[in-house]
Amino acid sequence: MAILVFPGKGGTGKTTLSALTVKYFAEKGEITLALDFDPDSHLHKLLGLPLKKTVGQVVDRVHKEKKAELEPKKPLDVSDHEYFLSLIAKDVFVEGEKFDILTLGKPSIDIDCYCPVFIWAEYAINQIMRSYGMPYKHIVVDCDPGTEIFPRKILDHIAQNRGIDYILVVLDGSRMSLDTAKDIIREAKSRNLKVRRIYGIGNRVDNEEIQKQFIEVAKKNYEIEIIGFIPTDQEISKRSLLNQNILDIPNSPAYQAIKNILTKLKI
Numbered sequence: 581m582a583i584l585v586f587p588g589k590g591g592t593g594k595t596t597l598s599a600l601t602v603k604y605f606a607e608k609g610e611i612t613l614a615l616d617f618d619p620d621s622h623l624h625k626l627l628g629l630p631l632k633k634t635v636g637q638v639v640d641r642v643h644k645e646k647k648a649e650l651e652p653k654k655p656l657d658v659s660d661h662e663y664f665l666s667l668i669a670k671d672v673f674v675e676g677e678k679f680d681i682l683t684l685g686k687p688s689i690d691i692d693c694y695c696p697v698f699i700w701a702e703y704a705i706n707q708i709m710r711s712y713g714m715p716y717k718h719i720v721v722d723c724d725p726g727t728e729i730f731p732r733k734i735l736d737h738i739a740q741n742r743g744i745d746y747i748l749v750v751l752d753g754s755r756m757s758l759d760t761a762k763d764i765i766r767e768a769k770s771r772n773l774k775v776r777r778i779y780g781i782g783n784r785v786d787n788e789e790i791q792k793q794f795i796e797v798a799k800k801n802y803e804i805e806i807i808g809f810i811p812t813d814q815e816i817s818k819r820s821l822l823n824q825n826i827l828d829i830p831n832s833p834a835y836q837a838i839k840n841i842l843t844k845l846k847i
C-alpha cells in the first residue's frame with residue numbers, strides 16, 4: 581500500500597500527475613482512493629468520473645437544512661453525523677471500477693472559514709475507510725495550491741498510524757515553485773507529519789541543461805531532491821483542451837515518465 585500526496589504551487593501539474601498515478605495503479609489492478617482537495621475540483625474529469633456533489637456542497641446543504649453551527653471546534657451532533665454520511669455516500673462518493681473519488685470542493689455559503697469542509701471530509705474519510713474495511717491499496721491526494729492543507733490535520737488522519745509514504749511536490753522549473761515547495765516541506769516538518777520521504781518532481785522542464793541547473797538549485801538552495809522530470813506532453817494538452825479524461829492515453833511521454841518515477845520509488 582502507498583499513500584502519495586501531490587502538493588505544489590498552483591498550475592504546476594498536481595492534478596495531472598495525481599490522475600496519471602491513479603491510472604498507473606488501475607492498470608496494475610490496484611484499487612485506489614483518490615482525494616481531490618483542490619477547491620477547483622478537476623481530478624474527476626481527468627479520471628473520467630462524474631462529479632456528483634462535493635463535500636462542500638453537502639456541508640452547505642446540512643447547514644441550510646439543519647441550521648448546524650459550523651464553528652470548527654464545535655462537536656457535531658450525532659444525528660448530523662449520520663445524516664451527513666448518508667449524503668456523502670449517496671451524493672459525493674463516486675465509485676469507479678479501479679478507483680473511487682471523494683471531492684472536497686468548497687462551501688458556497690457565506691462562511692469565512694474553509695475548516696468545516698475539512699472537518700466533515702475528515703470524518704467522511706474515516707468512515708469510508710472503516711465501513712469499507714479499507715479496501716484500498718493506495719491513496720492519492722491531489723492537493724490545493726500552497727501549504728493550506730497542512731494546518732488542517734486532514735493528512736494526519738489519512739496517514740493514521742502508518743504515515744504518508746511520499747510527498748511528491750510538483751515543480752515547474754521556476755524559483756516560485758521551489759519557494760512554495762520549501763514552505764510545504766517546512767509545514768510538513770513543523771507539524772510532525774509522519775512522512776517517509778519528500779521529493780520534488782519537475783514537470784514540463786524539458787531542456788536538459790535547465791534540468792541539470794534545476795537539480796542543482798533545488799539541492800543546494802532548497803535541500804530538495806528531484807526524483808525525476810515529466811515532459812511536456814501534447815496528448816495531455818489536447819485532452820485538457822477537449823475536456824477529455826487521461827485514462828486511455830497510450831504510453832505517452834508524461835505517462836511513461838511518471839511510471840518510471842513510481843517504479844523508482846518501488847511503488
Ligand SMILES: Nc1ncnc2c1ncn2[C@@H]1O[C@H](COP(=O)(O)OP(=O)(O)O)[C@@H](O)[C@H]1O
Pocket residue numbers: 588589590591592593594595596597622750783784810811812813814816817820834
Ligand atoms: N506534462 C504536461 N504536458 C502537457 N500539459 C500539462 C502537463 N502537466 C500539466 N499540463 C497542463 O497544465 C495545466 C495545469 O495542470 P494541472 O495538473 O491542472 O495543475 P495543478 O493541479 O497543479 O493546478 C493543465 O491544463 C494541464 O493539462
Ligand SMILES: [Mg+2]
Pocket residue numbers: 594595596618622722
Ligand atoms: Mg489541480
